[in-house]
Amino acid sequence: xxxxxxxxxxxxxxxxxxxxxxxxxxxxxxxxxxxxxxxxxxxxxxxxxxxxxxxxxxxxxxxxxxxxxxxxxxxxxxxxxxxxxxxxxxxxxxxxxxxxxxxxxxxxxxxxxxxxxxx
Amino acid sequence: xxxxxxxxxxxxxxxxxxxxxxxxxxxxxxxxxxxxxxxxxxxxxxxxxxxxxxxxxxxxxxxxxxxxxxxxxxxxxxxxxxxxxxxxxxxxxxxxxxxxxxxxxxxxxxxxxxxxxxx
DNA sequence: ACAATAGTTGAGCAGGTATTCAACTATTGT
DNA sequence: ACAATAGTTGAATACCTGCTCAACTATTGT
Numbered sequence: 001x002x003x004x005x006x007x008x009x010x011x012x013x014x015x016x017x018x019x020x021x022x023x024x025x026x027x028x029x030x031x032x033x034x035x036x037x038x039x040x041x042x043x044x045x046x047x048x049x050x051x052x053x054x055x056x057x058x059x060x061x062x063x064x065x066x067x068x069x070x071x072x073x074x075x076x077x078x079x080x081x082x083x084x085x086x087x088x089x090x091x092x093x094x095x096x097x098x099x100x101x102x103x104x105x106x107x108x109x110x111x112x113x114x115x116x117x118x119x
Numbered sequence: 120x121x122x123x124x125x126x127x128x129x130x131x132x133x134x135x136x137x138x139x140x141x142x143x144x145x146x147x148x149x150x151x152x153x154x155x156x157x158x159x160x161x162x163x164x165x166x167x168x169x170x171x172x173x174x175x176x177x178x179x180x181x182x183x184x185x186x187x188x189x190x191x192x193x194x195x196x197x198x199x200x201x202x203x204x205x206x207x208x209x210x211x212x213x214x215x216x217x218x219x220x221x222x223x224x225x226x227x228x229x230x231x232x233x234x235x236x237x238x
Numbered sequence: 239a240c241a242a243t244a245g246t247t248g249a250g251c252a253g254g255t256a257t258t259c260a261a262c263t264a265t266t267g268t
Numbered sequence: 269a270c271a272a273t274a275g276t277t278g279a280a281t282a283c284c285t286g287c288t289c290a291a292c293t294a295t296t297g298t
Binding site: 130131133144163165189190192194196197213214215 | 273274277284285287288289290295296
């Protein structure tokens with residue numbers, strides 16, 4: 001109990017004022033959880049290429065599979081993740097399912113990312 | 120060999136024109152690799168909170184450990200990843216290592232992310 | 239010189255995840 | 269009705285990754 005705060009942590013508080021200010025401004029945990037989950041969708045090579053391709057044109061599963069040199073199954077699994085996080089939408093026309101981006105935020109996120117890595 | 124292109128994929132090309140246009144515009148693989156790696160840093164709950172905290176104030180390892188209720192070791196491991204991807208910089212003053220964001224792109228990326236999840 | 243503390247590091251482990259495989263549904267054309 | 273094809277799905281596997289633990293370095297104060 002010699003610590004100023006009884007957290008499950010092996011530290012004394014070195015700059016208590018800083019910690020208190022930052023903690024006071026901190027969004028609730030759920031927002032960080034959601035944010036991490038959003039960026040998780042961009043953090044895989046396959047998914048990021050799918051998202052980029054769909055930012056250019058609407059495509060079906062086979063198109064994406066050919067474009068990326070992967071199986072329909074692998075693509076379909078990733079598209080499911082992207083559907084569940086509401087990053088892509090789809091529309092079935094006949095046998096074929098056409099995928100496209102759910103909204104324009106995805107393009108914005110790409111732009112910011114490319115700005116960072118291309119410098 | 121009945122496929123129009125001999126990729127290791129179980130598909131026919133359904134919309135060859137679409138695939139060709141997208142492929143022609145596609146950045147080289149390295150860029151997607153780098154982009155995925157960048158977003159990987161934002162895709163973990165701990166790292167995203169560290170980055171957010173550092174976007175508010177410069178902090179040392181102990182401050183971050185207390186703020187997030189984690190061990191110095193866990194924080195230090197994550198800071199190492201963030202250092203290696205050039206998202207944070209650090210400065211040792213005495214015994215204490217002060218971490219801060221490497222550039223302003225990180226804040227921009229946060230903003231875009233929050234825009235998306237808060238709707 | 240010594241104790242105490244900030245921070246780093248590598249090994250090990252537990253949980254997570256991306257692809258493969260095989261089986262399945264749905265739709266089209268004959 | 270049947271064959272062919274687009275797409276999905278769940279289980280299995282192999283890989284990746286985040287935390288813990290213990291040992292270590294570096295710096296400060298006494």
